[in-house]
Amino acid sequence: MNFNLSGNRVNPLFSNNLPPAPHVMSSKPVNNCAMNASFFDKHRIRLIQAPMAGSQNHRLAAAVFFAGGMGSIPAAMLTAEQLQSELSAFEDAIASEKENVKATQWDEFLPVNVNFFCHTPPPVQNEREAAWRQKLAPLYLAHGIDPKSVGSGPGRAPFSEESLKLVGQFKPAVVSFHFGLPKAQWVQQIKDWGVQIWSSATTVQEAQWLEQQGVDAIIAQGLEAGGHRGMFLTEDLSTQLGSLSLLPQLVKAVSLPIIAAGGISSPAAVSAAKALGASAVQVGTAFLTSHEATTSALHRQALMSSSAQHTALTNLFSGRPARGIVNKFMRDFGPLNAQAPSFPLATAAVAPLRVAAEAKGLSDFSPLWSGQNASDCEALPAADIAHKLLQGWA
C-alpha cells in the first residue's frame, strides 16, 4: 500500500501550528543534543496508538505513524506467519517514504511498536474446562450448538523463539510487552539489537521490577484502560490504580520515561498526562472507531452508544481480567467468575456462542473491549483522531 505524504501535508497536522513530527518531514539533520535525548524527545513521539489484539492491524499503525504518532502492531493473536505478513505489509506501507524515514534517524529500524503478551501458559486443566462447559451447556443448547463441537486451545500465544527471530529480521524500533517480560536472555538479545523495550506496569512495584530488568520505558496502565490488565506481580485487583494516581507515583518511583495509558481520549486528557510528567501517551479506545481499525460493526455500535458508560473488568472471555462494556454474558456469569478456565484457556468455550449471537446481530457474548471513557469515540480517519489528540501536547 502506498501512502502519499504530500497528501498528508495538507491535513490538520500541518495547518494548526503544531510542530510537525520529524519522521514525516523531509531530511532535517538531527543535532547531537537530539541524538542524546530520550527516544521520545529524539523522535518527538508523544502519541502511541495502543496495540489492540483482535481490533487492528498494520493499517492503523501506519495511519497513526503518518499522522505524527507511533503505531503499534499487536502480535498476541497472530501466528508467526501472520505476524511476518503484518510486518511486511507495514514495511510496504512506509516504503514510499523510506528516504525521509531514514533521514530522520530511524536508521535501519522499522518505525513501529510490535507488541507481545508474555504470560506463562497454564498447565492443562481438562477438568476445569469441562466443568465450565457444563455450566455453559444451557447456553449452547439455546443457541443450537452441539457441546461436543466446542473447541479448546489457547487463543493467544506468548512471545516465543519464533517471535524473537521476527524481531531480529524486521528490527522494529520498539518491542512492547504485556504481563511482564519474557526470559532475560531474549530481553538481552532484543536490547543488543538496539530495539527499545517497553512494558506495562499497573503498580509502583511492577514499575520498579521492570526498571531493574532494564526496560527503556514503562507504560503506566491505569485502571480505566480498555482490554487486558497488564498486571503481573499480583492477581489482587484491589492493587490497581486509576491513571491520575498511578502516573505521578510511577514518575516519582522510577527514573525511566513513563507513557500514560488508560482513559485518555481528548486533547485535555493528553495535556493532563503531560502535566503529570508523562513522556508520551498511549491511546486505545479512541482509535477503536477509526476507519482503519478492524473493530466489528456491533462493537463500534456499542462504543458509540450509552452502554459504553458501563464497563467492568471481566475474566469470562479469556481467563484474565480485561475491561469491556458490560453485556449479557458478563451480567449473567460474572463479570468475574472463579470457575472460568485460566488465561488464555477461557477463550474457546465462549467462541461459538459469540459466533451464533453475532449472526443474529447480538453482542451478548462478544468481548466489547473498551476503556472507561468511550465518550470521545468517533467514526473518523485515524489521522484525524491522532491530530486532535496531539493538540493536547502542543
Ligand SMILES: Cc1cc2nc3c(=O)[nH]c(=O)nc-3n(C[C@H](O)[C@H](O)[C@H](O)COP(=O)(O)O)c2cc1C
Ligand atoms: C480492544 C483492545 C485491545 C487491547 N489489546 C492489547 C494488546 O494486545 N496488548 C497490549 O499491550 N494492550 C492491549 N490493550 C490495552 C492498551 O494497550 C491500553 O492499555 C489501553 O487501550 C489504554 O486505555 P484506553 O483504552 O482507555 O485508551 C488493549 C485495549 C483495547 C481497548
